Amino acid sequence: MGNPGTRVQVTVGLSSCGIAAGAAAVMRAFEREFAERGVDARLKRTGCIGMCYREPIVDVEVPGLPRQTYGGVTADQVGRIVEEHIEGGKPVDEWVVRAEGRELPDEAYYSSQVRLVLRNAGVIDPESIDEYIETGGYKALERATTEMTPEAVIQEIKDAGLRGRGGAGFPSGVKWELARRQPGNEKYVIVNADEGDPGAFMDRSILEGDPHAVLEGLAIAAYAIGATEGYFYVRAEYPLAVKRLELAIADAHERGFLGDDLFGTGTSLHVQVKEGAGAFVCGEETALIASIEGERGMPRLRPPYPAAKGLWGKPTNINNVETYANVPWIIMNGAAAYAAYGTDTSKGTKVYALAGKITRGGLVEVPMGMTIREVVNDVGGGVPGEHEFKAVQLGGPSGGCLPAELIDTPVDYESLTKTGAIMGSGGMVVMDDTTCMVDIARFFLKFTQDESCGKCTFCRIGTKRMLEILERICAGEGREGDVERLEELGKSIVTSSLCGLGQSAPNPVLTTILYFRDEYDAHIKEKRCPAHACRPLLTYGIDPENCTGCALCVKVCPVGAISGDRKEVHVIDQDVCTKCDACRQVCRFDAVTVR
Numbered sequence: 001m002g003n004p005g006t007r008v009q010v011t012v013g014l015s016s017c018g019i020a021a022g023a024a025a026v027m028r029a030f031e032r033e034f035a036e037r038g039v040d041a042r043l044k045r046t047g048c049i050g051m052c053y054r055e056p057i058v059d060v061e062v063p064g065l066p067r068q069t070y071g072g073v074t075a076d077q078v079g080r081i082v083e084e085h086i087e088g089g090k091p092v093d094e095w096v097v098r099a100e101g102r103e104l105p106d107e108a109y110y111s112s113q114v115r116l117v118l119r120n121a122g123v124i125d126p127e128s129i130d131e132y133i134e135t136g137g138y139k140a141l142e143r144a145t146t147e148m149t150p151e152a153v154i155q156e157i158k159d160a161g162l163r164g165r166g167g168a169g170f171p172s173g174v175k176w177e178l179a180r181r182q183p184g185n186e187k188y189v190i191v192n193a194d195e196g197d198p199g200a201f202m203d204r205s206i207l208e209g210d211p212h213a214v215l216e217g218l219a220i221a222a223y224a225i226g227a228t229e230g231y232f233y234v235r236a237e238y239p240l241a242v243k244r245l246e247l248a249i250a251d252a253h254e255r256g257f258l259g260d261d262l263f264g265t266g267t268s269l270h271v272q273v274k275e276g277a278g279a280f281v282c283g284e285e286t287a288l289i290a291s292i293e294g295e296r297g298m299p300r301l302r303p304p305y306p307a308a309k310g311l312w313g314k315p316t317n318i319n320n321v322e323t324y325a326n327v328p329w330i331i332m333n334g335a336a337a338y339a340a341y342g343t344d345t346s347k348g349t350k351v352y353a354l355a356g357k358i359t360r361g362g363l364v365e366v367p368m369g370m371t372i373r374e375v376v377n378d379v380g381g382g383v384p385g386e387h388e389f390k391a392v393q394l395g396g397p398s399g400g401c402l403p404a405e406l407i408d409t410p411v412d413y414e415s416l417t418k419t420g421a422i423m424g425s426g427g428m429v430v431m432d433d434t435t436c437m438v439d440i441a442r443f444f445l446k447f448t449q450d451e452s453c454g455k456c457t458f459c460r461i462g463t464k465r466m467l468e469i470l471e472r473i474c475a476g477e478g479r480e481g482d483v484e485r486l487e488e489l490g491k492s493i494v495t496s497s498l499c500g501l502g503q504s505a506p507n508p509v510l511t512t513i514l515y516f517r518d519e520y521d522a523h524i525k526e527k528r529c530p531a532h533a534c535r536p537l538l539t540y541g542i543d544p545e546n547c548t549g550c551a552l553c554v555k556v557c558p559v560g561a562i563s564g565d566r567k568e569v570h571v572i573d574q575d576v577c578t579k580c581d582a583c584r585q586v587c588r589f590d591a592v593t594v595r
Contacts, residue, residue, distance in 0.1 A: 047209020161347030197396025217324030395424025459502030
């Protein structure tokens with residue numbers, strides 16, 4: 001969104017990532033500087049700009065000058081930006097990360113992106129319904145309810161090829177059609193915003209940056225299936241998303257985009273927010289429904305599916321945040337325009353949360369079908385430092401770990417399923433050669449084991465037994481046959497669990513065994529961690545050829561495990577050493593060895 005009028009405009013990214021990095025203090029610093037200097041400028045907030053690795057981010061638009069984006073801004077830097085750039089007309093180049101008319105390194109982060117879902121994120125003020133309307137907001141809802149039949153809306157979604165972005169990839173139009181065909185006038189629509197995957201923050205960022213887009217998509221879905229009530233199921237750990245969503249609902253109701261008789265058509269929709277208590281299993285739609293109804297969030301057997309018997313036993317449509325955010329764009333631009341992106345079977349774009357050992361971590365949106373290499377290296381800038389890309393975890397704790405040799409795999413539903421991974425909701429955790437794949441499997445399995453609702457015996461007990469084996473292996477107590485037991489247990493859990501949590505919980509273990517079996521063998525047979533990550537399997541020593549006797553290691557060792565006279569070769573007492581790594585980090589002569 002360009003600078004309105006002739007005033008200076010300064011935009012500060014105030015999403016959770018920006019605030020955590022200090023953006024609120026930067027905002028206050030601009031307020032003080034403008035007041036003290038008498039600068040006539042518009043200071044506005046926005047959501048996640050995407051470059052989380054550059055937070056806090058500030059956009060400066062001075063009339064007559066190209067727009068400049070500053071990254072890593074601190075409150076102390078604000079005075080210079082105001083004095084030199086806003087008043088003096090000369091940007092502070094060393095802090096600029098993006099600029100109109102200039103090709104800066106960070107531009108590579110955006111060059112491959114196609115921002116449909118994120119079209120307004122980092123652009124508009126998410127707490128201003130007027131700014132959303134200025135971008136064409138709620139025109140799609142008006143078109144759907146006044147110019148299209150419910151059946152025509154559903155057909156448009158089907159023709160677009162939109163598939164559920166929550167992980168399973170079920171065709172959204174088909175899902176809506178099933179709910180539409182159910183008898184009765186009492187139906188519900190629900191937004192699943194119970195995003196609990198470690199390393200995933202797509203839904204949170206969308207709700208914080210553009211809540212009205214999701215709300216409009218929900219309203220269009222409600223019209224399509226004949227629902228008059230809607231729910232946002234958002235985890236309570238997302239307070240900023242909840243705040244902005246509740247404000248959006250109130251503003252939309254006040255403006256007539258929610259409530260009774262929308263656009264004079266007789267269509268009605270009332271929406272409320274239900275805050276979840278952080279149970280990962282409530283991301284499963286039947287457990288989510290139980291939670292809204294006030295019951296313990298536990299899955300139930302399907303069929304019947306929610307489209308036939310959902311909330312309060314009535315037909316219900318559930319999609320996640322990203323799925324609904326696509327809907328207004330499709331209605332306004334047409335199914336063909338949407339289907340032009342992506343692959344034959346996976347249409348449109350996908351939002352990913354790039355995290356882990358990645359140079360440019362953040363929120364990205366690219367066409368379906370881009371390869372892992374393109375997303376990780378071209379968009380994300382690859383693995384930082386001198387380390388090498390080793391693996392990527394896709395689909396969160398329910399997904400799988402894919403090795404470097406599969407880096408050219410297209411990221412779409414079918415291609416990922418063939419590898420043993422899944423699309424999931426879009427978390428992409430990158431790992432380098434310092435990552436132990438056995439320990440990663442243990443980490444994700446511990447998460448799903450903790451989050452198991454306990455209803456299914458194989459999920460409740462099976463994941464516990466698998467976790468015990470993995471913990472033994474990482475502690476150097478692995479035994480012959482452990483890998484085979486993990487595979488047997490994992491396959492039994494997949495086939496015997498009721499819901500998607502249990503059915504996918506063994507995926508990180510099974511895929512790491514499939515692609516990194518040598519690391520399991522090293523841990524079990526050689527009592528060695530190739531990545532030097534599992535502390536019980538490490539042995540610290542001092543190379544006599546490199547040791548100068550400087551005694552720096554002696555000073556930092558917290559348990560006194562290192563001895564030796566100055567200018568003499570030092571030694572480490574293995575019975576005392578806690579393997580804290582302090583000695584290796586402080587040694588300037590590469591004398592400390594780790595095996």
